[in-house]
Amino acid sequence: MAKVPIQFTLNGSEKAEFVESGATLLNALRDKVGDTSPKGGCHQGTCGACSVIIDGELRLSCLTLAETCSGAAIITTAGLAEGGVLHPLQRAFLDAFASQCGFCTPGMIMAAKALLDHTPDPSREDVVEALSGNICRCTGYEPIIQAVLTAARSNSQNVA
């Protein structure tokens, strides 16, 4: 299968790779670029573990072809911590025990970040809706919802 060149920014850094035409972004990120934070749970769009933010919008990297992301700005959970300091969402997930096995966590954090980027002061209902495409088999969801609400509050305190 022919390889095609793609270029994009990943968490602010320029990346250029040759990928197989038709490769999914999930496979390109994990196998080519070495960012294993997006997880392959179902490869069917149902679990949300592969969620990333592409040009400001939450997407499923398992259903996105890498080639269609040429020139895009991609954000993954691996890029959130700055200088060894966890992002408020990561901190809140840790503090609220919102992560058990952790498989869903990078996707949950991406879905939560996509929400908070547009809705910095969400209601509980907003959070439930924002996480509705992400499956967690461990936590029962409540700690995750609380973590997102806590991160939103800590964000607004930082801004104030």
Added chain:
Amino acid sequence: MALALQTYATVEDAETALKAAGTRYLGGGTLVVRAANEGDVGVCTLVRSTDPALTGIDISGGKVRIGAAVTMAAVARHPDLAPLARPARAVGGPAIRNMATVGGNLFAPSPYGDFAVALLALGASVEAGGTTMPIEAFLTGRDDSHAIVTSVSFDLAALAGFRFLKVSRVKPKGVSVLSIAAVLGHASDGTVSSARIALGCMADRPMRASVAEKALVGARLTADGIAPALAAVCVGIDPATDPIASAWYRAEVLPVHLGRLLLG
């Protein structure tokens, strides 16, 4: 099986490429890439077009035109299409809505196709392969269509009488047990003067409830007034049995939910 992707600047060139065996058009990819991931060997080459004709929502001269590549998220946040936010938000979760296109929804088999149900009630026309046809004709012939859908259009005025309901087991996001869309017109005495009712999950693709529509014209939107329409809504349906619901269950609850939509 490895996939290949071909990108074309114009719809015409992409349509030419789609004549080759094993090719499928790529919209948002939520169904077609999923099929490839699941091992559907019928999909070898995906073809897409970056033609601007596929994008944008235009409202002018009392007509709404939505490009086939417009996503559910873009429809849901459009300020002039507020009644359509409901069916657009009924499709999948937030990430799916950022990817799922209007064009792709027209091809989605039951239990999917919630937005196409809305378009059917609105009496939309579908522009594909350089011709424009009523959505009914498009849906009937879609399996044999090799043309690229460029846009859908409908009268802005139809949104005034538009109602939509989706029933799913998982909340807030879940696959349809059924969906119903209706566009009702009213006479000055309050009776229904025109009715278009579209059903999702009652056949392999969205269908009109024609007998119920006729029963509703001239009626009042009261429990007694809509009773003949509810009694007729199951005429001609052939719902599927799938992991979400049995055909029997879908048929049992259809009149109940139509009643709620009409009286709500």
